[in-house]
Amino acid sequence: MSGLGIETRGLVKSYGKTRVLGGVDLSVPRGSVYALLGGNGAGKTTTIRILSTLSRADAGEVRVAGFDVLRERHEVRRAISLTGQYAALDEAQTGAENLRMMGRLSGLSRQAARARAAELLGRFALTEPARRQAGTYSGGMRRRLDLAASLVGRPQVIFLDEPTTGLDLPSRQGMWEVVTGLAADGVTIFLTTQNLEEADRLADRIAVLDGGRLVAEGTAAELKKRVAGQRLDLRLRDAAAFAELTRRLDGGASFADPAALTVGVPTDGDAASVRALLDSLDPDRSLVADFAVHGASLDDVFLALTGHAKGELAHA
């Protein structure tokens, strides 16, 4: 128990007649980065709200930082921080005022709150706009301020609900660096994401949530091993060839990118089976322009585990 930052058993939650979580078991080692991966409506936010004491499970046990979220709610709250999908800031207060307020609410003295705010503003490259109202910040700056606010009280367990959703690429990479830096400090980080690359890049372990159930759990490498292991990417000659091949595959593709005229097909990577696959898909050798064999991405894993691709996910 003491080695676990987060532990759940049989987590069940329904809203009205809709079952959102159907028995979720999680074990997150202390000091690790853990990603909960799933599409919209998979139950990610519900899970994070229960773990962070904001919502109550209908059944199941949850321990966070060693404390029970129901019986020891105050202890849990003192050990965690939550950064949700929407910036939890006062737009009319400046960046510095927001952080000082959070510091005071975390029990810091006036001076200590001031010092901690200055330190975090520096760390998140927000010293220059610190005296501006948060409402004037860009999306990336707001996320950084939001994350800084969640760190004021030096939490042991940090919850991040889709930390990079809606951010442009540079801001997203900035956020990844921040999370990597936090992980180096030894805190437990639990994040949700729809982005497989993000989970692959950041997390020590990944749990795949689909329809309120965990369909897989392990390191990125372990998850990738669970599927065929390789992927054959076919680039088609033209749009007509693309349409014809996707019709022949009939949903068996791990991804299909019409703009690049490329389709991915699971394979074990063996030369004979690649040749047989090409012959069966393109017997008169008129459709495929060229091909490449890759190690499977987490997208392929997702498809193999859930039986459906995540439409909104870019392939890694």
Place this chain on the structure above:
Amino acid sequence: MPDTLTMTGRSLRLTARKPDALITALMLPVLIMIVFVYLFGGAVDIGTRYVTYVVPGVLVLCAITGSSATAITVCQDMTGGIIDRFRSMDVSGLKIVGGHVAGSLMRNIGSTILLFAVAVGIGFRPHASVAGFAGAIGVLLLFVLAVSWLCASLGLLVTSVEAANSANFLMFIAYASSAFAPVRTMPWWLRGFAGNQPITPVTETIRGLLLGQPVGARIWVAVAWCGGILIVSAAASAVLFSRRTA
């Protein structure tokens, strides 16, 4: 306690960042007072100078409009992302909502002082002992506290800031009281309501105390009303807060 001070400071800072809303909140009661004294006052004959009669009523009206902003600030918190952060930081609902109520109390003290200064400027002459002044201030503060908690519970009840704005309509209750005209001058069907609703004893208590007239048992009726509204609203707020955050 330090958390409540932090939340009160936050509430005041947020107020100061909306200068247009602040100016409206300060100017509205002043303008209403000027309208009543100079436009209607000449036509009103109640045996005393109308300014003397109406200023305590305007003070009460100002307390209502000033407190009604609490519904909006509470609703903004409940519908925004920050409520999750506060809760996950273990800031209790009482402190979150209490900060807005305390902020409302502070704002009202400021706007009441301004209004009172303008009232004296246009000819209002109180004849109160120190105890009378203290009593009037005490009753007015208790009234502000009660209405602020009432508006806070309204802010917890509705789910949009637009709906929370409707707390402003509470000021019409003040018009149907003895704040601006004696109840005996009203049509018979309104007298029952106007004479027995809380604004009337509150206004008459403050008026009596400021003018050095005996208030009798009315002060206790006023205190009972305010205390009752305060207790019921605070309890309702607690229930609504836990329902909203379940």
